[in-house]
Amino acid sequence: MAxxxxxxxxxxxxxxxxxxxxxxxxxxxxxGSMMMREERSExxxxxxxxxxxxxxxxxxxxxxxxxYGGGGLTPAEGRIxxxxxxxxxxxxxIGGMGVMMFGPTLLEYGTEAQxxxxxxxxxxxxxxxxxGFSEPGxxxxxxxxxxxxxxxxxxxxxxxxxxxxxxAQWAQWCFCLVRTDTTKKHEGISFVLFPMDVxxxxxxxxxxxxxxxxxxxxxxxxxxxxxxxxxxxVNGGWTVAKRLLQHERSGLSGAGxxxxxxxxxxxxxxxxxxxxxxxGRLADTDLRTRVIMNEIDGRAFQLTAMRAMxxxxxxxxxxxxxxxxxxxxxxxxxxxxxLTIELMGHQGLGWEGDxxxxxxxxxVRSWLGGKATTIYGGSQEVQNNIISKRILGxxxxx
Amino acid sequence: xxxxxxxxTMLRDAAKxxxxxxxPVTAFxxxxxxxxxxGYDANAxxxxxxxxxxxxxxxxxxxxxxxxxxxxxxxxxETGRTLTxxxxxxxxxxxxxxxxxxxxxxxxxxxxxxxxxxxxxxxxAIDEGAHHAPAKVALKAEKAGAGYKLSGSKSFVLxxxxxxxxxxxxxxxxxxxxTDGITLFLVAxxxxxxxxKRLHLADSRGAANITFDGVEVGADAVLGEVDKGHAxxxxxxxxARAGLCAExxxxxxxxxxxxxxxxxxxxxxxxxxxxxxxxxxxAAKMFTDLELARSAVEAALQAIDADTPDVxxxxxxxxxxxxxxxxxVSNEMVxxxxxxxxxxxxxxxxxxxxxxxxxxxxxxQGYHRDRYARIQGx
Numbered sequence: 001m002a003x004x005x006x007x008x009x010x011x012x013x014x015x016x017x018x019x020x021x022x023x024x025x026x027x028x029x030x031x032g033s034m035m036m037r038e039e040r041s042e043x044x045x046x047x048x049x050x051x052x053x054x055x056x057x058x059x060x061x062x063x064x065x066x067x068y069g070g071g072g073l074t075p076a077e078g079r080i081x082x083x084x085x086x087x088x089x090x091x092x093x094i095g096g097m098g099v100m101m102f103g104p105t106l107l108e109y110g111t112e113a114q115x116x117x118x119x120x121x122x123x124x125x126x127x128x129x130x131x132g133f134s135e136p137g138x139x140x141x142x143x144x145x146x147x148x149x150x151x152x153x154x155x156x157x158x159x160x161x162x163x164x165x166x167x168a169q170w171a172q173w174c175f176c177l178v179r180t181d182t183t184k185k186h187e188g189i190s191f192v193l194f195p196m197d198v199x200x201x202x203x204x205x206x207x208x209x210x211x212x213x214x215x216x217x218x219x220x221x222x223x224x225x226x227x228x229x230x231x232x233x234v235n236g237g238w239t240v241a242k243r244l245l246q247h248e249r250s251g252l253s254g255a256g257x258x259x260x261x262x263x264x265x266x267x268x269x270x271x272x273x274x275x276x277x278x279x280g281r282l283a284d285t286d287l288r289t290r291v292i293m294n295e296i297d298g299r300a301f302q303l304t305a306m307r308a309m310x311x312x313x314x315x316x317x318x319x320x321x322x323x324x325x326x327x328x329x330x331x332x333x334x335x336x337x338x339l340t341i342e343l344m345g346h347q348g349l350g351w352e353g354d355x356x357x358x359x360x361x362x363x364v365r366s367w368l369g370g371k372a373t374t375i376y377g378g379s380q381e382v383q384n385n386i387i388s389k390r391i392l393g394x395x396x397x398x
Numbered sequence: 399x400x401x402x403x404x405x406x407t408m409l410r411d412a413a414k415x416x417x418x419x420x421x422p423v424t425a426f427x428x429x430x431x432x433x434x435x436x437g438y439d440a441n442a443x444x445x446x447x448x449x450x451x452x453x454x455x456x457x458x459x460x461x462x463x464x465x466x467x468x469x470x471x472x473x474x475x476e477t478g479r480t481l482t483x484x485x486x487x488x489x490x491x492x493x494x495x496x497x498x499x500x501x502x503x504x505x506x507x508x509x510x511x512x513x514x515x516x517x518x519x520x521x522x523a524i525d526e527g528a529h530h531a532p533a534k535v536a537l538k539a540e541k542a543g544a545g546y547k548l549s550g551s552k553s554f555v556l557x558x559x560x561x562x563x564x565x566x567x568x569x570x571x572x573x574x575x576x577t578d579g580i581t582l583f584l585v586a587x588x589x590x591x592x593x594x595k596r597l598h599l600a601d602s603r604g605a606a607n608i609t610f611d612g613v614e615v616g617a618d619a620v621l622g623e624v625d626k627g628h629a630x631x632x633x634x635x636x637x638a639r640a641g642l643c644a645e646x647x648x649x650x651x652x653x654x655x656x657x658x659x660x661x662x663x664x665x666x667x668x669x670x671x672x673x674x675x676x677x678x679x680x681a682a683k684m685f686t687d688l689e690l691a692r693s694a695v696e697a698a699l700q701a702i703d704a705d706t707p708d709v710x711x712x713x714x715x716x717x718x719x720x721x722x723x724x725x726x727v728s729n730e731m732v733x734x735x736x737x738x739x740x741x742x743x744x745x746x747x748x749x750x751x752x753x754x755x756x757x758x759x760x761x762x763q764g765y766h767r768d769r770y771a772r773i774q775g776x
Contacts, residue, residue: 267776292767303693314401324686388678397673
């Protein structure tokens, strides 16, 4: 890594601090994590201004190349921006699937024209992308997907159905896996891009057990896709998709972000709801043991995230620890959500109404919504298959 | 694996190649079969000391190299892989720590060079029952002339048979269970009134029960302050626990790798059993848990080197997590090997026996989960 000497970084820190000070609207202080949780709300003028400022500066994606509007900074400088944002309670307004998954993949596999067309809008946070991967018959076995793209000379005509398309109802563009060769499985898949407002795209939100609809069914009927919107080689989309899924997993494990659903600590909640004995120990000894084990697991997970980061910074190649992050992180967060509603008792089962605090209502939704984390982005079982085969070298059955 | 400096990498590589060449599991088996009273191979220990391993945490002025605890952990991880029995943990890490942390100049000058050279084996004589309980001290130290007279007994003293120096926790005031009123004493192993009885434990290491029958020591035998020994003992124990965790990590990783190799060669139903998803997912779970435990163990050792205030909680985190993971992996080692894993001729049993002994030493998982929570205020 091309790291700067200490004094250059110090100078950069001052620059970052001054710029954030001058541009971050004070009214938004500490609002970051709250906004992430809300499904969709109209941005205030301050929010718009902050997004525009960060977008113009390219600091929402500090290490992306400057030629497409990114920050063009080193990883060390990128971390400084993160630290300086955190220091004043500011959040990064540039996010979503474009930043987390699609952008990095396009930078690696896209043509120059594709990068020129799509990256700047992601950098500026101007449009949303959605992911057309899963189908009703292609979940964990994603490569069995059936959505068909027919070659019409200068374009393709796509027909099929996608499901679990996150944020499709709000997205302006879709990155999508389609079958361009029906005689092969993995080698018959292409990675294509199309705008969501072209004729033939129909989106239906799916109500989930947590009462929200973050995912959609997306029906594609004779959708026209231009040939210059294929990322990577025709029939070579699986390689591109796998790379994108790696970005998705590192984002979902919690290693990339804060992890967990914020709020009060489990211990504090347990003391409030269950009480403590005269020595300050949680009164319910069975619950106490399980809270301890969850706290220990969470701490070990965080230490592993730090270790993986230190290892990757030291140029010793990617850490084996990264392969375990999704399962370890999601297992810990699901246990934590279960413990939270358990220690709240019936108060932790409130669905709506003023008999329950917002925290209690949030706990129920987090518990239910969190069940998806071991299903999407490569289910827990798929992760275990990946560890078994790629890391441990165990063979496929005959 | 933590990011290592050049020194540490060399030390780790040296340990790895010595262990493979000179101390494979067959050496442990030979030691066990010989029934040697010490519970370790004295020649192997001499070689380890000659390489400087007994002085890794000891300051240079006392004959050590002062490389620190992560460095010592790297060696212990390697020796743990093959279950190498030696006084490295109890003498070179735990006893040396007590002296470095609490010893007077005279005490350090007298004992540390000998420990660093491997000439004297130090041991912690602290527990008095089947469960680790550092405050439950009944062994009495009464004023006798200018010094003290020690009466009582200590149980499950690791390397108790080999010890030429005993670091003894004694009660100088209060009652068993009180943290105040505990004083640490340095007692020569050959002092009059010290008698020991070898304990034959499942892991074949050198443990002993030691009786102190009116053992007289001078006032200069007090390590640290009178009545205030508990804090020094806990600091010492945290170092011993972290070192033991590193050894357990090595043993657990080796147990896992041996099992994984077996899954790739054992054929049943016409295919290697490692192709069965039921076993693959259990292997993936073990791998995941081992990675998590490694992070906790290395963080504890690094915290000790950096002398940060979170040492006690990180050590308890590591011991609780590492204990659970070694427990799981050693059980799976036997189960996944099937019948052959039940035979004495196979090494799997050694790992399972060692796992339980190591779990119990210096506080088991239950002990450290409770301690972790108490430190965090719940």
